[in-house]
Amino acid sequence: MADLPNEMTAIEISRPGGPEVLKPHRLTVPSAGERELLIRVIAAGVNRPDVLQRQGHYPPPPGAPATPGLEVAGRVVRCGPGTTRFQEGDSVCALVAGGGYAEYCVAAEANCLPVPAGLTPLEAAGLPETFFTVWTNVFQRGGLKAGETLLVHGGSSGIGTTAIMLGRAFGARVFATAGTAQKCRACEELGADRAINYREEDFVEIVKNATDGRGVDVILDMVGGDYIARNIGAAAVDGRIVMIAFLGGPSAKVNFMPVMQKRLVVTGSTLRPRSVEEKAAIARELEAHVWPLFASGVIKPVIDSTFPLEEAAHAHQRMEQGAHIGKIILTT
Incomplete structure (x- = not known):
């Protein structure tokens, strides 16, 4: 079991407003709770709800981190009590209720999926929310x-x-x-x-x-x-x-x-406020019916652009300009 740092870089919404309010800051690395995984984030997707949250129009649901970000991909570094499927070192992508714009992110194991065969974590980071x-x-x-x-x-x-x-x-x-x-x-x-x-x-x-x-x-x-x-x-x-x-x-x-x-x-419908169990049911259907399409090459993620985590403000500018085609991704 590798040692983990005590702190990480995450993106803070310093106040409601434009992209410039997104600021890198230091946070304590979160811990994986019951049936949760701690993921070392390699990449995180940028989504329209993140923009609404930044503007003050879409607060995170109760218990969710204030840090924006609804989807991540990376490597499992800690498994919380009661986890059964994934192990440390596994490559996963995850749908989360918040906290994705960070170097480490906690996700319910039931809302995690393996990175599809043939895809990189960067590509997989743009899958869960969409x-x-x-x-x-x-x-x-x-x-x-x-x-x-x-x-x-x-x-x-x-x-x-x-x-x-x-x-x-x-x-x-x-x-x-x-x-x-x-x-x-x-x-x-x-x-x-x-x-x-x-x-x-x-x-x-x-x-x-x-x-x-x-x-x-x-x-x-x-x-x-x-x-x-x-x-x-x-x-x-x-x-x-x-x-x-x-x-x-x-x-x-x-x-x-x-x-x-x-x-x-x-x-x-909305997705973010739904329960872990409801999201898990969607995850099971995706793995059964959609994940094989990646392996066979029938579908492939469309990535518009990537930005370093610290440049989350530029990623939001790109989204708000409306010129993007496909997903905008943050990398750590």
Whole structure:
């Protein structure tokens, strides 16, 4: 059992505000509790909820670290009491409720997965938050099946690129929206049948024409706002609309008559506040159904850029500029 330092570098949100409020500081290395692992973090993913937390709009759930960061990959250095699967030295990636922007991070063993065969820890650091989110929303809540159609808003984001790849891998026809020609090309290269430049085209009209007027079966929406009513227009009979964020605002004036007429399901979810057990159930399905796709090369993480941990502020600037395609990763 190797000795561990008493302190580590972590990123502090010094006050609510812009990217500049993210500051490296020194913290005590945490201890692994019951059924927990202490991970020496090699890389951590940057996600939109981290930005909201930094701005003061998304506080960590009770008991979670104040340090931001919802996904990490690295090496297990301590196993807490009651752990059964992983051992010291194992390479894992983990979904965490906070604490990822640090050199060491504690994770529930049940929310850890082995780094998929053929991937580096840096690549694996961008998996948990996005793949857990897409799996639970598109496949569990949205019930996407082979032969159906999927519309992904924000197709070039970490969530969006993941949804495109998984939708295509499981036999769906995929449409995606994005804001530039470059992003649209990236979506199509990942497997979208048609990428729609939302600045120049009407996605409702495009998907209606492309489906002979039928509409799409599942819509994954992180925009909200006026997209809420437009999603209802784009949905097929018995369609499912799943909302996971509201970049355009959470309110809209909506005519609900088409919801009745089309027998639509309008749903949504958050991931971070869910229990360890709920997240563990998602992890088991991912390992069974998605992890083999990495080994076979069917899917591969899309990494936009990497930044040293101490430059977390620059990583957030990159995210807020909106030019990224895929995941932004911090390295330690």
